[in-house]
Amino acid sequence: MAEIKRRDFLGMTLGGVTAVGAITSLVAMKKTWDPLPSVVSAGFTTVDISGIKEGEFFQSEWRGKPIYIIRKTSDEGFDPKRDFKINDSVFTLGIQICTHLGCIPIFHPDLKEFLCPCHGGKFTIDGINIKGTPPPRPFDIPPFKVDGTKIVFGEVGVEYQTMIGKA
Numbered sequence: 345m346a347e348i349k350r351r352d353f354l355g356m357t358l359g360g361v362t363a364v365g366a367i368t369s370l371v372a373m374k375k376t377w378d379p380l381p382s383v384v385s386a387g388f389t390t391v392d393i394s395g396i397k398e399g400e401f402f403q404s405e406w407r408g409k410p411i412y413i414i415r416k417t418s419d420e421g422f423d424p425k426r427d428f429k430i431n432d433s434v435f436t437l438g439i440q441i442c443t444h445l446g447c448i449p450i451f452h453p454d455l456k457e458f459l460c461p462c463h464g465g466k467f468t469i470d471g472i473n474i475k476g477t478p479p480p481r482p483f484d485i486p487p488f489k490v491d492g493t494k495i496v497f498g499e500v501g502v503e504y505q506t507m508i509g510k511a
């Protein structure tokens with residue numbers, strides 16, 4: 345009887361040591377996989393849009409990708425899937441990479457279109473691919489958050505969620 349109890353005790357002790365070891369290993373693995381704080385902060389791009397005038401195109405970079413912001417004029421309409429408002433100003437934005445084969449289309453303010461030099465792809469001012477040209481879909485919209493007069497790319501805000509239909 346005493347022998348069985350001793351065996352049980354040894355078994356429980358060994359099991360406990362194994363469990364602690366496994367948990368310690370998992371914690372160490374998680375720490376290894378988590379990005380460093382400097383890497384996390386590098387994933388954000390903040391743009392102050394207070395200086396962007398009506399009709400102006402602004403380009404920046406987020407995670408190595410070209411991104412753009414356009415403050416639309418009052419006659420350019422409002423597309424809730426592609427635009428958002430700050431007070432009465434309408435802005436549109438996107439990742440300026442052609443959805444055909446990845447070239448960087450150029451915005452032509454006179455035409456209010458993006459033209460891709462590679463194979464003639466065209467996008468509207470809202471970044472929607474124009475039928476009959478090679479790009480199969482609109483520009484991607486990067487996650488963003490409106491913070492006063494600033495846009496923080498890399499964070500998810502209500503304007504972004506509304507545009508992608510998740511708000």
Ligand code: FES
Nearest residue numbers: 442444445460465
């Ligand atoms: S990469 Fe833009 S049209 Fe082909």
